[in-house]
Amino acid sequence: MRNLDIAEVAQQSGVPASALRFYEEKGLIASIGRRGLRRVFDSGVLERLALIALGRAAGFSLDEIALMFAPERRPRIDRQMLAAKADELDRTIRKLSAMRDGLRHAAACSAPSHMECPTFRRMLRAAASGAVGARRKKAPSRQPG
Amino acid sequence: MRNLDIAEVAQQSGVPASALRFYEEKGLIASIGRRGLRRVFDSGVLERLALIALGRAAGFSLDEIALMFAPERRPRIDRQMLAAKADELDRTIRKLSAMRDGLRHAAACSAPSHMECPTFRRMLRAAASGAVGARRKKAPSRQPG
DNA sequence: GTGCCACTTCAAGTCGACTTGAGGTCAAGA
DNA sequence: TCTTGACCTCAAGTCGACTTGAAGTGGCAC
Numbered sequence: 001m002r003n004l005d006i007a008e009v010a011q012q013s014g015v016p017a018s019a020l021r022f023y024e025e026k027g028l029i030a031s032i033g034r035r036g037l038r039r040v041f042d043s044g045v046l047e048r049l050a051l052i053a054l055g056r057a058a059g060f061s062l063d064e065i066a067l068m069f070a071p072e073r074r075p076r077i078d079r080q081m082l083a084a085k086a087d088e089l090d091r092t093i094r095k096l097s098a099m100r101d102g103l104r105h106a107a108a109c110s111a112p113s114h115m116e117c118p119t120f121r122r123m124l125r126a127a128a129s130g131a132v133g134a135r136r137k138k139a140p141s142r143q144p145g
Numbered sequence: 146m147r148n149l150d151i152a153e154v155a156q157q158s159g160v161p162a163s164a165l166r167f168y169e170e171k172g173l174i175a176s177i178g179r180r181g182l183r184r185v186f187d188s189g190v191l192e193r194l195a196l197i198a199l200g201r202a203a204g205f206s207l208d209e210i211a212l213m214f215a216p217e218r219r220p221r222i223d224r225q226m227l228a229a230k231a232d233e234l235d236r237t238i239r240k241l242s243a244m245r246d247g248l249r250h251a252a253a254c255s256a257p258s259h260m261e262c263p264t265f266r267r268m269l270r271a272a273a274s275g276a277v278g279a280r281r282k283k284a285p286s287r288q289p290g
Numbered sequence: 291g292t293g294c295c296a297c298t299t300c301a302a303g304t305c306g307a308c309t310t311g312a313g314g315t316c317a318a319g320a
Numbered sequence: 321t322c323t324t325g326a327c328c329t330c331a332a333g334t335c336g337a338c339t340t341g342a343a344g345t346g347g348c349a350c
Contacts, residue, residue: 005297006296006297007296007297016338016339017296017297018338018339018340019337019338019339021298021299022337022338022339026337035347036297036298036345036346036347037296037297037298037299037344037345037346037347038296038297038298038346038347039297039298047266051266054240054243054244055244056337057237057240057241057244058240058241058244058245059241061336061337062336062337063336068251079251079252079253080252082248082249082251082252083248083249083252085248086245086248086249086252089241089242089244089245089248090245092202092241093238093241093242093245095199095202095203096202096203096204096234096237096238096241097234097238098199099199099200099202099203099234100203100231100234100235100238103227103228103230103231103234104227104228104231106213106224106227107224107225107227107228107231108224121192121196150327151326151327152326152327161308161309162326162327163308163309163310164307164308164309166328166329167307167308167309171307180317181315181316181317181327181328182314182315182316182317182326182327182328182329183316183317183326183327183328184327184328201307206306206307207306207307208306
């Protein structure tokens, strides 16, 4: 494992230095020391950042991700939480699949407005059953680079 | 189609009146008039709200959803946009599926910390390939009701 | 030894999607 | 007629995840 300063981590991960500092403050990553003022990281931080990005893409908050990194406390609750999250993801995936199919159809069909296409609306209606009051978590919205 | 006042719409859709006003302001829904001060909606608004909720769950912003409701302008770009969105959803779905599988495994496996389970990490690594600098849109986070 | 400047800290700002609060209005019941 | 209270408007606040700006610091090239 090489040591990397914050600029190298930022460059190799695509995560801005400001975000790296923020993650450190939140306890999601840890620097292994300083070189003068500058944070120095173990290169293992890159994998951790990839995992964080993935978790965020899956809709977890930073606090939830921090919990997953935490070394085995609350054993039962933790596992239940994980299973519950998996179930939630399953429901999300089903909705997203329906939405994707609806979009594909809308892109190909010729109704004057997409919402006027009966096929599109039927698909959405199916997907939306019970979804009106739905709650979901956020995923990041960042430009690459 | 019955007419509903804002309180009835809120109650039947699960969307708070404040959010309904906000959506109207944004042009996502429209009231068909007033009864005194009170907004009156056509009951068709309920389907529209379901569609909006679904779009949000799929990661679209309110502005993007408004575009989808818009009556057929920019014909080609619009359809390209839809197809692009569908592709983006596909990528998202793949990531989410990997994440879900990873979580299911982690919930069942006995590594001291989930991030130390090799299976979990392999799954995540596969899913994360090229995902570090990824960008995604937000979905709502609301309690039902 | 002295400048440079990428880094540092800390506070404040931003963005989307709403919510909340203050102060106002009006249809309906007593 | 008067009161009630759910609705109204408009401005400001909230939340998560960062970003931005101002002011400071210190390793390294010269």
